[in-house]
Amino acid sequence: MVLGILAGAIRGGTPFLLVSLGECLTEKSGKINLGLEGALLVGAMSAYAFSYRLGSPWAGVIAAGVTGALMGLLHAALVLRPKVNDVAAGIALLLLGSGLAFYFGKPYIQPSAPQLPAIALGGWATTAQVKAALNISPLFVLGVVLAFAMRWFFKSTRWGMHVRAVGDSPAAALAVGISVKRTRLVAIVIGSLLAGLGGAHLSLFYPGAWTEAISSGQGLMAVALVIFARWDPVHCLYASLVFGGTQAIGPALQAVGISTGYYLWNAAPYLLTLVVMVLTCSRKRTLIGAPGALGTPG
Amino acid sequence: MTTPTTPTSAAKIVEEPSSKRWASRFDWRRVGESLVLTVGASVCALALFGVFCATQGANPLEVFGAIYKAAFGSAYSFQNTLVRTAPLMLAALCTALPARLGLVVIGNEGALVMGGLAATLAGLQMTTSPQWALLTVMTLAGLVGGGLWIMLCGLLYYQRGVNETISSLLMNYIAIAVLNHLVNGPMRDPTSLNKPSSLPIPEDKMLPMMGETNVHYGLVFGIVFCCLAWLLMEHSTFGFKVRMIGGNIRAARMAGLPVAWIGLVTCFLAGGAAGVAGMVEVAAVHGRANESLAAGYGYSGILVAFVARHRGLPIILVSTLLGGILASGGILQRQFKLPDSTILVFQGLVFVVILYSDSLQGRFKIFQGGRA
Numbered sequence: 137m138v139l140g141i142l143a144g145a146i147r148g149g150t151p152f153l154l155v156s157l158g159e160c161l162t163e164k165s166g167k168i169n170l171g172l173e174g175a176l177l178v179g180a181m182s183a184y185a186f187s188y189r190l191g192s193p194w195a196g197v198i199a200a201g202v203t204g205a206l207m208g209l210l211h212a213a214l215v216l217r218p219k220v221n222d223v224a225a226g227i228a229l230l231l232l233g234s235g236l237a238f239y240f241g242k243p244y245i246q247p248s249a250p251q252l253p254a255i256a257l258g259g260w261a262t263t264a265q266v267k268a269a270l271n272i273s274p275l276f277v278l279g280v281v282l283a284f285a286m287r288w289f290f291k292s293t294r295w296g297m298h299v300r301a302v303g304d305s306p307a308a309a310l311a312v313g314i315s316v317k318r319t320r321l322v323a324i325v326i327g328s329l330l331a332g333l334g335g336a337h338l339s340l341f342y343p344g345a346w347t348e349a350i351s352s353g354q355g356l357m358a359v360a361l362v363i364f365a366r367w368d369p370v371h372c373l374y375a376s377l378v379f380g381g382t383q384a385i386g387p388a389l390q391a392v393g394i395s396t397g398y399y400l401w402n403a404a405p406y407l408l409t410l411v412v413m414v415l416t417c418s419r420k421r422t423l424i425g426a427p428g429a430l431g432t433p434g
Numbered sequence: 435m436t437t438p439t440t441p442t443s444a445a446k447i448v449e450e451p452s453s454k455r456w457a458s459r460f461d462w463r464r465v466g467e468s469l470v471l472t473v474g475a476s477v478c479a480l481a482l483f484g485v486f487c488a489t490q491g492a493n494p495l496e497v498f499g500a501i502y503k504a505a506f507g508s509a510y511s512f513q514n515t516l517v518r519t520a521p522l523m524l525a526a527l528c529t530a531l532p533a534r535l536g537l538v539v540i541g542n543e544g545a546l547v548m549g550g551l552a553a554t555l556a557g558l559q560m561t562t563s564p565q566w567a568l569l570t571v572m573t574l575a576g577l578v579g580g581g582l583w584i585m586l587c588g589l590l591y592y593q594r595g596v597n598e599t600i601s602s603l604l605m606n607y608i609a610i611a612v613l614n615h616l617v618n619g620p621m622r623d624p625t626s627l628n629k630p631s632s633l634p635i636p637e638d639k640m641l642p643m644m645g646e647t648n649v650h651y652g653l654v655f656g657i658v659f660c661c662l663a664w665l666l667m668e669h670s671t672f673g674f675k676v677r678m679i680g681g682n683i684r685a686a687r688m689a690g691l692p693v694a695w696i697g698l699v700t701c702f703l704a705g706g707a708a709g710v711a712g713m714v715e716v717a718a719v720h721g722r723a724n725e726s727l728a729a730g731y732g733y734s735g736i737l738v739a740f741v742a743r744h745r746g747l748p749i750i751l752v753s754t755l756l757g758g759i760l761a762s763g764g765i766l767q768r769q770f771k772l773p774d775s776t777i778l779v780f781q782g783l784v785f786v787v788i789l790y791s792d793s794l795q796g797r798f799k800i801f802q803g804g805r806a
Contacts, residue, residue, distance in 0.1 A: 214789055221789070224740060225786075231737065238773070239779050242775070356604070402614070406608050409600075410590075414590060
């Protein structure tokens with residue numbers, strides 16, 4: 137059972153990881169994007185559709201990235217205008233994204249598309265179960281690399297500093313000649329692209345089929361996860377694994393014959409997010425690591 | 435106001451008497467601007483939706499005609515629309531009331547589900563009581579169930595600073611999990627095989643239809659709640675305090691308002707309205723609690739609240755329009771082979787365009803001038 141949860145942590149944690157990295161980048165530039173859930177769904181649908189049509193899962197991954205980025209472009213076009221509330225814009229994109237994904241995804245519910253190949257790290261193992269648990273999605277590897285790369289990017293590169301400056305104090309950034317709008321636009325689009333890739337993992341690796349209930353709020357949980365991770369990309373990696381594991385508890389318990397409260401275990405990731413937010417938020421002190429201008433309009 | 439306030443809040447406070455004596459000092463510029471922007475945005479959204487339909491091989495004009503016919507074309511279809519309008523109005527209040535405080539609460543679906551569950555639980559305890567008693571208790575249970583659910587979000591916000599949007603959204607999923615747990619386990623009616631449900635409340639004691647129509651009394655609940663919300667928010671001291679907090683929370687604190695208390699009461703009322711929507715769905719439509727409770731009225735309610743700019747009376751109108759559009763989903767599928775998600779695409783388009791129109795506020799000269 138422990139093995140089941142561990143495998144679930146890696147399999148189920150990958151979308152969390154990619155979406156939370158995307159959200160982390162977006163929030164570092166001072167904007168919130170709740171619409172990543174929409175980008176995730178659109179990404180999952182287009183990945184599946186393109187993989188099915190073109191017969192190559194990698195075409196699907198690229199399509200997911202492109203459609204995710206397009207959703208980001210729309211979000212940026214909204215939130216970079218004056219007087220538009222980030223959160224409301226996110227909900228609008230969530231509705232639109234799920235509408236578009238369900239609409240164009242309808243014909244793809246039945247057929248099965250080629251899946252992404254797994255990277256087998258379990259070659260050394262003797263039991264089949266361990267082997268299966270260590271079959272890792274290439275997108276997970278990408279996510280891990282990205283997490284460390286992004287930490288380096290924020291810490292030691294010029295552009296990373298620009299993003300942080302724009303997120304902490306747009307006025308100061310503007311004063312030294314950084315274009316606030318352009319920086320935020322790029323951050324939002326790339327963030328949304330990553331969410332689209334997270335969707336590709338859902339439909340092309342695990343659970344590995346396109347259904348309308350494929351995401352069930354994972355894109356939204358990622359937003360909370362970024363707060364938990366204190367806006368640090370590497371912490372996003374750890375947090376995603378915890379969330380993926382929590383998701384796997386219900387099915388793992390059922391597999392060993394404990395089915396009481398199966399439906400309640402489905403709520404475990406949401407409850408965990410809520411508890412984490414209650415524990416880590418406080419009215420008194422400002423959140424350590426939070427970008428200074430997060431969520432302010434303009 | 436003797437306490438020091440910032441310039442913006444001072445302006446806000448000076449403006450207030452206009453709502454007290456609104457008949458004599460009706461601010462036509464503000465109303466006119468929001469009306470023009472909202473109607474203009476809706477027309478743009480319709481046009482965009484028309485383009486979308488055209489790319490999908492359906493004649494947009496025919497689609498609009500079919501939507502109109504299915505929504506308002508005949509007495510029968512209009513009744514069908516009104517049945518969907520009732521929960522929309524109530525669910526929209528769940529976003530609209532806290533919005534006046536400056537909070538974005540989107541826990542409508544969760545509050546609706548919890549209200550429906552609470553109402554069912556209460557109703558099943560007193561199946562032998564007279565109809566009026568049963569329905570009164572169910573309404574109160576729905577109100578309290580939904581109200582406490584959203585009040586918890588408010589409590590987390592005021593006590594711990596937890597973002598209310600994310601917490602209320604997470605609680606939607608938790609509410610649905612609780613619903614699934616209860617109707618699959620402790621509350622399950624063993625005879626409900628295909629669709630696990632609770633035991634039914636007696637059919638002859640359900641919320642009746644109005645007169646000879648197919649419209650149940652839930653519509654009255656909705657209209658009464660929206661009017662009450664309008665009176666409370668626009669024409670009462672409490673509403674004034676709420677708007678003051680929404681305008682400038684620091685100034686409100688300085689003026690000595692119990693910000694957290696007012697916030698919690700508002701959240702309770704907001705959740706209570708959505709809870710009553712759940713009660714109406716159980717008592718008038720389904721007759722029992724099952725997964726049909728989470729039919730998406732909560733999410734559509736968010737859209738209604740934003741389009742109506744969080745005002746009580748416009749919510750009635752917008753809910754009726756959106757109710758009609760929801761009612762036409764079936765026709766689109768049969769006549770044009772457009773899947774049900776078409777309606778979701780349309781809702782998303784409307785939302786995006788309405789938000790875009792927000793950024794145009796103050797851009798038109800004709801609505802400026804006077805005190806603005």
